[in-house]
Amino acid sequence: MKYGLPLVAVIGLILIAWLGSMIPGMQYFFGVAVPYLAVMVFLGGFVYRVVQWGKSPVPFSIQTTCGQAKSLDFVKHNRLESPHTTSEVVARMALEILTFRSLFRNTKSELHDGPKITYESSKWLWLFALVFHYSFLVIVIRHMRLFLNPVPDFIVWLDWADSMFEIGTPALYLTDAGLLIGLIYLFTRRFTNRQVRYISLSSDYFPLLLLIAIGVTGVLMRMFLRAGIDIAAIKQLGVGLVTFSPTITTDIGSIFYIHLFLVCALLVYFPFSKLMHLGGVFLSPTRNMKNDTRQVRHINPWNPDIKVHAYSAYEDEFREFMVDAGIPVEKEPEPEEEAPAEAPA
């Protein structure tokens, strides 16, 4: 069920776009209205979520130190794993965000008779996650050529580099392959790794399936279903969208509308889902804080006013014991009063 529903949902989205875009007059709905709406929801939602996070303070400095702290002169400080300055934090974050540093540490543990537990390096998740994310990034940047006129040089260059091996006609983009290979690995792993499968939710399968559908429709459009794919018309629409004067002059094949609609679905879904890890990774307090908390005081804006159990109350309770034991006291005990004599009968 957890993957069934997402699969149905993605097929449903495809059908909506396929059938819908064939209805005369609906091209503007799928080509203009939906993209505008999707971008608005994406931007608005993304900003809203980040602002919501930002509104909650960081009361304590809770960095996870993954290396030796800055301490005595002769103790070698691990600047990347236990950052002490802002620039060291930036470096740690860069390593985390650009190279998935923490995932690189991954190990796989196994229980053997004995008992004996072994830990071996396990870097496949790191590798395919990296392949997927970088492919996706390049693909997004490449697509900017459809919205910009003239196309900036670096995008032209990127486009060339991405297809330099000239596999097939038109040349296959390496990143298209990378995206799909990465996604298929992530999907297969989610399906076959017993631990991951057990924890997976519909909301884990859905974005994977959606992204796979986006990748497949993109590749189909470029490589196979080229009939009706008028790149000039698509570019005209793209540039029109960003200059707020969109026009659709010719019929564009349904595959284009399906691809576009799925992307819009992703944009709308993004801010309300786990995909927000894109923003959250920057804000994680265990990673983006300095390990200098004994040197520089971190301020908690809601630090509650809680009074200590006072020394005077402590001494009042234990004064006699303390005096007997020779422990100094603030206030000498009062001389014991003699018990009042019993009243004569």
Add this chain to the structure above:
Amino acid sequence: MAVAKLEQLSQSVVQDPSMATGAVPAMDWMDIPVTFKPGNYAYPAKKDKVEYLDSQKGLHFPNAREWSPEDDDWKLPENWKEIIIDGLGERLEKFRSLKIFMDCCVRCGACADKCHFYLGTGDPKNMPVLRAELLRSVYRNDFTLAGKILGKMAGGREMTVGVLKEWFMYSYQCTECRRCSVFCPYGIDTAEVTMMLRELLHLVGIGINWILEPVSNSNRTGNHMGLQPHTFKDNVDFLAEDVENLTGIKIEPTFNRKGAEILFITPSADVFAEPGLYTAMGYLILFEHIGIDYTWSTYASEGGNFGLFTNNEAMKKLNAKMYAEAERLGVKFIIGGECGHMWRVLHQYMDTMNGPADFLELPRSPLTGTIFENAASTKMVHISEFTADLIKHGKLNLDKSRNSHVKATYHDSCNPARAMGLMDEPRYILDHVVDWVEMPENTIREQTFCCGSGTGLNTDEIMELRMRSGLPRANAVKYVEDKHGVNMLSCVCAIDRATLTSLMDYWNPNVGVCGITELVGNAIVLEGETRGELDEGLRTMVF
């Protein structure tokens, strides 16, 4: 609760069907209820302890009562659900960490097999990701748009008594050791999640005695053992006598002495129970050897902070004693003894909660002149930092051969390693006082495995659980025991000294447990000493 025999447990861990051994539960985790039975839960807090704490200014521990986790009815307040949901909402507003950690998990599963509780029990709900999902599912249901609209499809579920019971079970099968947070690509820290779960549970009167009684003792008597001032002093004096018997040197520690240069605070367990006692003797010898002007305090006689295991308010209230006492006595700075979670509080919370300590001075070693810049604001120096500096400057007269009966390895205590970055100072000290080897690399430094009984879980009624969760640590010790003949597991944590002792007795009975300062104290050549051959160092019985 009888603990399974070693052979049984050894087989059970590897062969019993569990997530960790390859079996997958047939049912979705949300459909598997928790069942409490003797041995799988720590006893609830006693009514009078909860009442006492609730009566203290600034603390809130409501719903004191007699109850048992095995009962169907937990005697919750009528509006318990509202209290929990409101409490969660309040905490989401107060802690960005909680919001981020609720929202960002992609369930990649990198954390799954990093948890010692998961490895030892094989229970899928002990995978850090699933432990967090216990809370996250409720968060989604009540606080996110997707959850409100899609409910279970978006991974949401309603808050029920069953969920509450599940929270109790699994927030007390986590030692907040933060190992999972090292591996998480977003740095999601299960300790934050568990801390919030425990805070929420306290709001409706759910807590365990092994934590709340120490909190109440610490508040009243100054230390978690409940030692009154004269008893605390007597205990330290006994240790000084033991040192005299061993070395011929008479040490006269002082207590609550105004005008001392340094206040020394260490976990009270070290003056009370083996093998911590020997570490405390090490402190006495070390300070005598270098002749510093220091005092103990009976009022601030607890380095550890069991408040950390309950809620932020209790942690702050207990911690406040350290600065209050330092100010009252007029010391220049504070040295803290060997302890794990104590140092998490001191390093990451104390200054924020109870600072600034502007009545103290920049910590400066009276012997070497070294200024501890890294403690410039908190004004509290770790004993390992202090000792390493002394050794570096040749201020200690050490005879390493006095520890020749020891082949040590070193256990990085979770908090000093992952919440402080104190890793090489203890190693530097070890290099100078004992022959020692490292355990395998995936089990040390930032990847160190917890003793399995931290955060107030070192209570006997859950002994089998502790032996299971401690297995990854014990197993790494076994490796160096077999390979290098290691007979001593050294550490810088008082809870470790208690819990690792039980763990070693069970899994590796030929390995002892000691604090670093015990080894230092034993290696120190005191001026004028009349020490004979001590085959077992400070542990030698002298008649």
